[in-house]
Amino acid sequence: MPELPEVEVVRRGLAQWVAGREIVSAEVLHPRAVRRHLAGADDFVARVKGRVVISAERRGKYLWLPLSGAEEALLAHLGMSGQLLVVEPGSPPDKHLRVRLGFGDGGSELRFVDQRTFGHVMLSPLLDGVPSPIAHIAPDPFEASFDDDRFAAALRRRRTEVKRALLDQSLISGVGNIYADEALWLARLHWARPTQTLTRPKIAELLAAVREVMTAALHQGGTSFDSLYVNVNGESGYFERSLEVYGRRDRPCSRCGTPIMREAFMNRSSFSCPRCQRRPR
DNA sequence: CACGCAGCCTGGGAGC
DNA sequence: TGCTCCCAGGCTGCGT
Numbered sequence: 674m675p676e677l678p679e680v681e682v683v684r685r686g687l688a689q690w691v692a693g694r695e696i697v698s699a700e701v702l703h704p705r706a707v708r709r710h711l712a713g714a715d716d717f718v719a720r721v722k723g724r725v726v727i728s729a730e731r732r733g734k735y736l737w738l739p740l741s742g743a744e745e746a747l748l749a750h751l752g753m754s755g756q757l758l759v760v761e762p763g764s765p766p767d768k769h770l771r772v773r774l775g776f777g778d779g780g781s782e783l784r785f786v787d788q789r790t791f792g793h794v795m796l797s798p799l800l801d802g803v804p805s806p807i808a809h810i811a812p813d814p815f816e817a818s819f820d821d822d823r824f825a826a827a828l829r830r831r832r833t834e835v836k837r838a839l840l841d842q843s844l845i846s847g848v849g850n851i852y853a854d855e856a857l858w859l860a861r862l863h864w865a866r867p868t869q870t871l872t873r874p875k876i877a878e879l880l881a882a883v884r885e886v887m888t889a890a891l892h893q894g895g896t897s898f899d900s901l902y903v904n905v906n907g908e909s910g911y912f913e914r915s916l917e918v919y920g921r922r923d924r925p926c927s928r929c930g931t932p933i934m935r936e937a938f939m940n941r942s943s944f945s946c947p948r949c950q951r952r953p954r
Numbered sequence: 955c956a957c958g959c960a961g962c963c964t965g966g967g968a969g970c
Numbered sequence: 971t972g973c974t975c976c977c978a979g980g981c982t983g984c985g986t
Contacts, residue, residue, distance in 0.1 A: 674979070705963085734980075753979055754964080769964090789963050791980060833957065842981080850979065940959080941979055958986085968976080 675751040677733060677813055677847030678890035683757050684736050687729035690759045691738065691776075691783055695725045698775035706771035706785060709806065710795035720796055721747060721774065730802075733813045733846025737797075737804050744799040748806065752791025758784045813847035814884050825876040828868050835871065836864035836943065839883070848883060851919045852890070854944050856882040858918045863950040864936075864943045870953070889915060918944040 675683070699721045701707055701714040710717045724740035726747075731737075737746040749757065758767070759781045772785040772794055785794055797804040812819040824845060831838050838844055839853045848856070857864055859882035862875070871879075893915065917927055922935040926946040936943045 676980095750980080752963090752981080788965070789978085791963065831956085837958085840980085939979090941977090956986105958984105960984090961982090962980105964978100966977090968974105970973085970975105 674753055674849065674851060675734065675755065676849035676852050676887075677815075678852075678887050680731055680734050680736055680751065680847075681891055683751070684729045684731040686759065687726075687736070687738065687757065687783075690781065691726050692728050693726065694780070695723070695777040696721050696740075696774050697777040698722065698773075700773045701771070702773070703771040703790065705790045706787065706793055707795060709793045717794075717796055720745075731813075732803065732807060732816065733810055733842060734849070735804070735807050735810065735846075739799060739802075740796075745796055746799050746804050747794060748797045748804045749785065749794045750792050752787060752789065752793070754789040755785065755787040755792030758786055760784055810842050810846045811844055814845060814880060815847075815887075819845075821877065821880055824880065825873050828871060828876055829873075831868040833868055834864060835862055835866045835868050835879070836938065838868050839879075840939075845883075847887070850941055850943075851916070852883065852886050854919045855886040855917055858944075858946060858950060859886060861949050863945060863952045864938060866953050918946065920944065 699718040701718060704714055707714050707717050721740070724742055727739040727741060729736065729738055730746075735748065735750050737748040739746045749755070751757070762775065762779070762782050767784065767786045769786050769788045770784055771787050771790070774783040776782065785792070795806070797806050799805075800808060811824075827844055828835075828838055831844075836853050836857060839848045839856070840850070854864070856879065860875070860879045862879060918933050921933045921944060923932045925931065926933055926949060929946065929948050931946055931948040933944055934947050936945070
């Protein structure tokens with residue numbers, strides 16, 4: 674389940690293996706993979722050919738490849754199960770291969786593989802260096818343009834629960850269910866804590882926790898649970914060994930030994946320590 | 955405008 | 971063995 678650290682691992686792989694190369698062929702094997710490219714699959718294929726990949730960029734969980742020519746980029750979101758794989762041409766097709774790009778040097782090809790098809794790729798204009806479809810997404814906490822004070826003020830204005838706010842990509846991008854739970858545990862906050870009751874120091878602590886868990890994950894190459902997520906070379910990350918609460922129901926909290934509990938939240942799961950993270954009254 | 959939630963999608967696993 | 975149901979969850983679109 675790719676969140677910011679996993680997407681960053683993929684971005685680095687793309688920067689290393691794909692930047693500077695000219696796309697000469699493209700094939701869309703499943704229309705849903707390009708559903709956000711409103712002009713259709715044929716248009717996507719026609720317009721991507723002949724373009725040189727300039728670099729690999731990322732904001733939150735989105736990543737994009739600026740292309741030569743017009744101010745345009747190949748934008749990708751991995752969804753839950755998407756992978757961008759750099760493989761030798763002619764390698765056996767993956768079961769869930771959705772899009773394939775070939776390069777003029779005849780070397781490795783880029784494949785978008787996605788079992789659950791929540792991910793997508795598209796071509797989009799760049800506005801001030803950012804793809805237009807993600808203009809409404811807030812910077813992620815590792816960008817220079819992320820403003821801690823502004824985030825704190827926006828959070829306190831909200832009338833919602835702190836975990837909902839963490840998952841709201843218009844407030845802070847890149848945080849998904851796994852790292853939200855991990856950061857809340859580290860900051861000793863219950864997921865249902867009303868945002869308007871958070872003090873500025875507590876918000877600073879929460880932001881530090883978000884950055885800490887993501888930095889740790891990045892150092893280990895991302896998180897992987899069911900091998901659906903792999904980096905650009907097809908190698909799984911190993912961060913799941915370091916998770917403190919996510920997926921650890923009934924196992925002891927490493928701080929106090931209390932069994933971790935799982936609660937239903939937003940049609941998914943929240944994991945927390947009932948002692949370290951006291952539910953608000 | 956702010957907030958919350960259904961729906962999208964597939965395969966693995968549990969239960970019968 | 972084979973069927974049904976549940977679960978994973980980021981994001982969009984829509985209702986309140």
